[in-house]
Amino acid sequence: MNIEQQQLLYLFELPQEPLNRPRGKGSVLFVLENDDTPPLVTTRIAGSPSIKLQVPERNDVALQDLGTATSIPIGSAFSFFLASHRRAAKDLCDVFMKTSGAKDLMEVAARVHGRVNESLFIYAISFVILRKKELQSVRLPSFVEVFPSRFVPQETLAKAQIRINRMDPNQREPVIVEHGLEFSGTHLKPEHRLSYWREDYGLSVHHWHWHLIYPVGMGVDRDRKGELFYYMHQQLIARYDLERLSLGLPRVEKLDNWRVPIEDGYFPKLTISNTGRAWGTRQDNTLPKDFRRREIGEFVDITDLEIWRSRLLDAIHQGFMVDRKGNKVPIRDDVTSGQRGIDILAEALEADEDLSINYPFYGSLHNFGHDILAFSHDPDNAHKEEMGVIGDVGISVKDPAFYRLHKLVDDLFQEYNVTQPPYSEEELSLPGITIEKAGVVRDNEADVLHTGWRKREFEASRGIEFSGMPVILRLTHIDHKPFDYRLQVNNNHRGTKVVTVRIFLAPKFNGQEQEMDFMEQRILWCEMDKFTYDLKPGKNHIVRSSKESSITNLEELTFGDIEGSGPGNSSEQLAINFCGCGWPQHMLLPRGRPEGMVFQLFFMLTDYDQDKVLNSGQTRRCANGVSFCGIQDAKYPDARPMGFPFDRRPAPVLSEMSDYARLGNTYLHDVTIKFLGEKLN
Ligand code: CUO
Numbered sequence: 001m002n003i004e005q006q007q008l009l010y011l012f013e014l015p016q017e018p019l020n021r022p023r024g025k026g027s028v029l030f031v032l033e034n035d036d037t038p039p040l041v042t043t044r045i046a047g048s049p050s051i052k053l054q055v056p057e058r059n060d061v062a063l064q065d066l067g068t069a070t071s072i073p074i075g076s077a078f079s080f081f082l083a084s085h086r087r088a089a090k091d092l093c094d095v096f097m098k099t100s101g102a103k104d105l106m107e108v109a110a111r112v113h114g115r116v117n118e119s120l121f122i123y124a125i126s127f128v129i130l131r132k133k134e135l136q137s138v139r140l141p142s143f144v145e146v147f148p149s150r151f152v153p154q155e156t157l158a159k160a161q162i163r164i165n166r167m168d169p170n171q172r173e174p175v176i177v178e179h180g181l182e183f184s185g186t187h188l189k190p191e192h193r194l195s196y197w198r199e200d201y202g203l204s205v206h207h208w209h210w211h212l213i214y215p216v217g218m219g220v221d222r223d224r225k226g227e228l229f230y231y232m233h234q235q236l237i238a239r240y241d242l243e244r245l246s247l248g249l250p251r252v253e254k255l256d257n258w259r260v261p262i263e264d265g266y267f268p269k270l271t272i273s274n275t276g277r278a279w280g281t282r283q284d285n286t287l288p289k290d291f292r293r294r295e296i297g298e299f300v301d302i303t304d305l306e307i308w309r310s311r312l313l314d315a316i317h318q319g320f321m322v323d324r325k326g327n328k329v330p331i332r333d334d335v336t337s338g339q340r341g342i343d344i345l346a347e348a349l350e351a352d353e354d355l356s357i358n359y360p361f362y363g364s365l366h367n368f369g370h371d372i373l374a375f376s377h378d379p380d381n382a383h384k385e386e387m388g389v390i391g392d393v394g395i396s397v398k399d400p401a402f403y404r405l406h407k408l409v410d411d412l413f414q415e416y417n418v419t420q421p422p423y424s425e426e427e428l429s430l431p432g433i434t435i436e437k438a439g440v441v442r443d444n445e446a447d448v449l450h451t452g453w454r455k456r457e458f459e460a461s462r463g464i465e466f467s468g469m470p471v472i473l474r475l476t477h478i479d480h481k482p483f484d485y486r487l488q489v490n491n492n493h494r495g496t497k498v499v500t501v502r503i504f505l506a507p508k509f510n511g512q513e514q515e516m517d518f519m520e521q522r523i524l525w526c527e528m529d530k531f532t533y534d535l536k537p538g539k540n541h542i543v544r545s546s547k548e549s550s551i552t553n554l555e556e557l558t559f560g561d562i563e564g565s566g567p568g569n570s571s572e573q574l575a576i577n578f579c580g581c582g583w584p585q586h587m588l589l590p591r592g593r594p595e596g597m598v599f600q601l602f603f604m605l606t607d608y609d610q611d612k613v614l615n616s617g618q619t620r621r622c623a624n625g626v627s628f629c630g631i632q633d634a635k636y637p638d639a640r641p642m643g644f645p646f647d648r649r650p651a652p653v654l655s656e657m658s659d660y661a662r663l664g665n666t667y668l669h670d671v672t673i674k675f676l677g678e679k680l681n
Helices: 003-012 067-071 083-097 101-112 118-131 154-166 190-198 201-213 225-246 302-318 341-350 365-374 400-417 518-522 559-563 571-577 657-661
Strands: 028-032 051-055 175-179 291-293 298-300 320-322 328-330 433-442 448-459 471-480 484-491 497-507 526-535 538-545 597-607 666-675
Touching: 003 028, 003 101, 003 118, 003 559, 028 101, 051 101, 067 083, 083 101, 083 118, 101 118, 118 201, 154 175, 190 225, 190 400, 190 471, 201 471, 225 341, 225 400, 225 497, 225 526, 225 597, 291 365, 298 365, 302 320, 302 341, 302 365, 302 400, 320 341, 341 365, 341 400, 365 400, 433 448, 433 597, 433 666, 484 497, 484 526, 484 597, 526 538, 597 657, 657 666
Parallel strands: 028 051, 175 471, 448 666
Antiparallel strands: 291 298, 320 328, 433 484, 448 471, 484 538, 497 526, 497 597, 597 666
């Protein structure tokens, strides 16, 4: 990252503060030509900023008229699920995309700063950085440090400011804000026992990044985008269910009846911005209502959602969709032609206005589902209340209703999946290759994995102004002890055989403590890792670290890491990490139970010659979290349908997991996960 690229990042700091406030811990000041406002130097910053970033006056025509980009009020919520907000994002991104190079983008963005909604501003600048070739080495700082008020209650942040106000003015030691196992509710309601998971910072960041890379309505049509929308969210729901079963809670139920009250409310206690505007709240047993927000020009009826769902189900069962001209378009997966029906279905269901095969007919079930839930407490703006967090792509995963909505979405995809022909035994096998043994090892102990609590620090003062004082947020989160997968594999071929190693995890028993059958367990298999391996002839011992997982992002990069002062600053980490997409590594394992909970690992080797995708092998840009995020500027690197082999119902000859396990290239193995709480070392 060169100096100009690094300077761009100061625009991510203090998104709600004017640019004449110092950034970079008081060392950097933007100086806008022809702006005579004196710098807002805070009381505790000694001396004046040493770096002055000169921003010349710009006469670009686009800067005079930002289109609808200024339509979202400053300080209010920005929602990618609202069509009008997506248009605003498109207009702003179009302006930023016309820049060339980091300096140009910095100057244009600095001129826009303060004129548009701050969440929209951060979204647009992130979007452009991820898409411009010349900015490919720019690393985005953690969303937690940019918007701390979305992770810690306003009350906690206000207390930090009060402490600062009372402190000796000469003190320079950072103020520590502990945010331990305090979440948005008490255990009086069983759902709140999962708050640590839903409100985990990494989960929110993952979801934010994913939608940044695969947005709707932004003219982004990446390889298998629709299928990835299905798969990433399917895996999110599966992992949520694993956590629920760990806690003895029933699996999440789909929200398929919009005409009965939603049992679980949500009160996040978080604020949208530094100005203290609160996210909307939802009482328990709120009845969803028609969405009539005149001020943003968005309207949808519950009946619309029901009609769209019914049309989508018709399409799934009839095997075709109807395009805008009335033509029938088949939606079966066809491996020979390369057509993936699931992409067509997903673009119509999510829905992307431009990519949907027939937006007026199939509507926008998922996006408006978010909106109806986000505004259920004030659907017509009678109370002038803000949307709930489920309307914000950055933190929607905190709300329990998110999972019920996405379970509904996933239910449609699963309905589609079971209409696909099952895999044949031949498609699942790999002659000549046998897994003799496979399992996991942690600290020299086999097949017992440990989870528990750990802490992680972020600089809250990068996102919020605390009189110039450094403020550190110390967050408690679930984590696990790293472990290795070990496989003993026989290659009976004469030469080397390249294989794809696929590893999944699922609970062995259901909520009634009965061993699950194939169809019950099928949608709970969580991808843990997927990688290629060159098997030499004869015996092979494969060792793979849990940290190398194909679904995870190793660590969130803080401002400090990027500047070179934080712990995550090894060059290896920066190289892998800079795109920031991927499931949080610390949430790779489900919690398990203190006494131990039995899960199953499923290992499968497939033929890389059939799995490989041309042109994808050469580039590794943004290849972390590849299974959920794909590879930037390249095709998705696995030709098989996502979730293979569990995306289809079983072949008649392979009706149970034990049948799958008797194929030589697979291995099913029990593993125990113990939750150690504070004792995790
Ligand atoms: Cu990710 Cu609904 O798509 O939140």
